[in-house]
Amino acid sequence: MKATERRPLPGSERQLPADAQLIGPCPPDTEIEITVYVRSRNPAEREQYFQWVTTGDAPPLSPEQFAERFGADPADIEAVKRFAQNHQLRVLSYDLGRRSVALAGTVRNVSDAFGASVSDYRHFGGTYRLRQGTLSIPQNVNGIITAVFGIDDRPQASAHFRVLQPESKAAAAAAQSYTPLQIAGVYGFPTGLTGAGETIGIIELGGGFNQTDLDNYFQQLGVTPSPTVTAVSVDGATNSPTGSDNGPDGEVELDIEMAGAIAPGANQKVFFAPNTDQGFIDAVTTAVNDANVTIISISWGSAESTYTAQALTSFNQAFQDAGTMGKTVFVAAGDSGSSDGQTDGANHVDFPASSPYVVGCGGTTLNANTTSDTITSEVVWNEQASGEGATGGGVSDDFPKPDYQSNVNVPPPSTQGGGRGVPDVAANADPVTGYQVLIDGNSIVIGGTSAVAPLYAGLFARLNQARVQQNQARIGFANPTLYQNQSAFRDIVSGNNGAFSAGPGWDACTGLGSPNGGALLSAIG
Incomplete structure (x- = not known):
């Protein structure tokens, strides 16, 4: 398979908001910054080590230790850098622990690099750069790149x-x-x-x-x-x-x-x-x-x-x-x-x-x-x-x-x-x-x-x-x-949040309940 062949980026599909009103194409020479996330090293070991930390069978890792064991592989970072350069994108920074690479470039070059369809829309009381559909990446970074953020700048939260x-x-x-x-x-x-x-x-x-x-x-x-x-x-x-x-x-x-x-x-x-x-x-x-x-x-x-x-x-x-x-x-x-x-x-x-x-x-x-x-x-x-x-x-x-x-x-x-x-x-x-x-x-x-x-x-x-x-x-x-x-919490048994009602034990309104700080200290302190 040729490195220039492209593959969909799993999980990248995005829809337009229902209230979005098209203004027109984004100016192609507008400069934007995006963040690319890549896979971790040793994913099976990473999962196992998390379980060991949770059960007290292994010590927590410092961020430096985590980056060394489970961060991005430097070879993967280099692959993303080459991909960026091939599409006239600048590498601003990278972080092995966060498994991220920050890139910058024009809307035209970013869209070309990731097969993005981007336009300006009115939405949520403002004007935003929105994309729709699924992103794509070349085969030579398929499986390395796990997510791309920043092509779309709509409010998220x-x-x-x-x-x-x-x-x-x-x-x-x-x-x-x-x-x-x-x-x-x-x-x-x-x-x-x-x-x-x-x-x-x-x-x-x-x-x-x-x-x-x-x-x-x-x-x-x-x-x-x-x-x-x-x-x-x-x-x-x-x-x-x-x-x-x-x-x-x-x-x-x-x-x-x-x-x-x-x-x-x-x-x-x-x-x-x-x-x-x-x-x-x-x-x-x-x-x-x-x-x-x-x-x-x-x-x-x-x-x-x-x-x-x-x-x-x-x-x-x-x-x-x-x-x-x-x-x-x-x-x-x-x-x-x-x-x-x-x-x-x-x-x-x-x-x-x-x-x-x-x-x-x-x-x-x-x-x-x-x-x-x-x-x-x-x-x-x-x-x-x-x-x-x-x-x-x-x-x-x-x-x-x-x-x-x-x-x-x-x-x-x-x-x-x-x-x-x-x-x-x-x-x-x-x-x-x-x-x-x-x-x-x-x-x-x-x-x-x-x-x-x-x-x-x-x-x-x-x-x-x-x-x-x-x-x-x-x-x-x-x-x-x-x-x-659970005894370290005050059980909330009355009320509802619409579809779900409180009752004895955990419920979908208040969970385990409100805290008894002293009991929590005795239990886990």
Whole structure:
């Protein structure tokens, strides 16, 4: 077979959004940057080593060790470089651990290299470069290249936070809102631990933070000094506050303030990336391969059906790699109930929360006495009738039921390849009983499962600190351990998120339930 013959790139097929309006062909000389991902070395050994780390039979690998054993083969990187040069594409950088090559070139040359059909469209209130159909690659890199991102720059994800609307009927009836420290008390988070020695990586696809906001907020809580927060640029995105507390700044500062209040001794690295499939996956792989990051929090996502198969596979592999390196990943499960905001009448789960290698975080409505740290009631968060959202949750169409869910009652999947139940855990997320935060100088109340992911990230920073003090490994891939210790969670048995209802044990609204921090420390600390 000739090297010039082309083959379809598996999983690369992409459809146009239903609302896309054609403007015309992309100017062919427009310069764009793309990311090419390649296969790993020793894939069977990589899978086995992940299992050994999970069961405690092997130590987690550092990113450097991981790159050497399971990163890209340098020969594969060279093959991609030659392919790029043959199509007048420039090699910007490559990373063996991330198994990625960054390329740049004109729309004409990129389209020629990958057999892409690209045009400009109006979509989602903006103008974007969209592609449709399946990409193709020459035979000499077939099997080497596993995914290509960046040819299409449509928005990929939404932030999963909800600002309490003062005019809503639900707001008028709200009993209270909470600070993160009050929630930590109510959920019995272990005291005397600050997350010292940990670094929480936070993924953000827009907006930014103001250090003055953070300093003022933590000072109000009595958290001094403020946690150290460092912005990391991915694919050209930067810490860029918009000045709108109901925009992406709300997500960014919510994440930082939640994690920082719970684990003030932990450092934070905020990875800013463009809101595209390229930006999202590049931010995740950058955080996963960061030598300092020990825990990752993601509060962005969208329905599984909005991702290409190559994207689902690439993200999922990155999350498994995180486990091999001893890192725990928490992801918000979505704020639009069992439909995940889709209008086709079907049930959908949010991704990346549906990856079997992350802890999917659902939401509850919590009423508690913060003086006595007692819970009055806790039910599934569902305020859709008043426009205040509902927790995501359901059954994956793309990922099978993992072994750690074999003893819980996950509803049957709607597809042969599905079955992974979402979420795994939950905590307070209703904006009506939400969190008091400071965004762009404004004191507001925010809810959403966006708050739950950094809440758990902060809790696990405390738990990791306790383990390290006992000369134990960090928790890493946590899901099997969580399901083996269901008694460390408060079972939520009332409410629904649309199609799914809560009940005894795991359910597709709140997973195992809300945390008992002290019990978790006893079980896994």
